[in-house]
């Protein structure tokens with residue numbers, strides 16, 4: 001089943017065309033990667049999905065509704081989001097930041113319930129960030145903050161998760177923890193994940209499908225094992241990309 005469909009989407013800044021006729025399908029329970037050179041428009045695409053920017057043309061819809069017709073706060077029922085960077089205006093405790101994920105389900109002036117806190121703490125334990133619970137969000141490392149923001153998004157319980165370069169600050173252990181957690185959530189909660197990511201090896205290891213974008217347009221897309229080859233990657237980045245096999249998995253490198 002398709003949980004999110006983007007059809008012929010274009011976006012321009014006043015004097016600059018960024019996205020041109022982009023189409024993309026996110027399948028239920030899949031991890032779909034968007035792979036594109038810097039400055040192509042990956043974050044812009046996410047901002048269009050989230051309602052932060054308005055497309056000049058095109059459609060975005062789920063099985064149930066036209067996403068573009070929803071107010072951003074209503075989109076939170078369908079879509080949760082982990083930004084590339086996030087600076088908190090206050091130095092909240094980490095556990096309070098994670099619990100913000102459950103505010104969507106609260107009534108106006110509602111306060112978190114015991115169950116919300118329990119769920120937040122369980123998730124933090126699972127993700128290896130429980131020891132940070134009483135630290136200030138502005139006093140932890142960039143990588144720790146990425147894990148905290150993922151926990152906050154997962155607590156929102158939306159069926160679609162957008163992740164904007166979530167591994168940019170993570171060491172390899174935390175990259176593995178993050179993707180293992182994602183895989184678990186995909187299986188357990190039918191989560192579907194759209195992820196902007198620069199590391200082609202993480203795409204190879206963890207993603208099911210990939211959309212390559214080039215010059216603001218669709219370039220190649222399909223199953224990871226069919227599309228992530230040296231020819232496509234070399235054309236995408238405009239330099240020679242090599243691939244090799246380890247334990248029957250394809251790996252990518254440039255020299």
Ligand SMILES: Nc1ncnc2c1ncn2[C@@H]1O[C@H](COP(=O)(O)OP(=O)(O)OP(=O)(O)O)[C@@H](O)[C@H]1O
Pocket residue numbers: 013016018036037038039040041042043044045
């Ligand atoms: N407010 C703005 N006004 C004009 N141009 C902008 C604005 N914000 C971003 N851009 C331009 O839009 C293009 C796409 O930016 P975007 O951040 O979406 O790219 P990206 O693919 O996510 O990049 P990266 O991989 O480097 O994070 C870039 O060329 C950027 O300079």
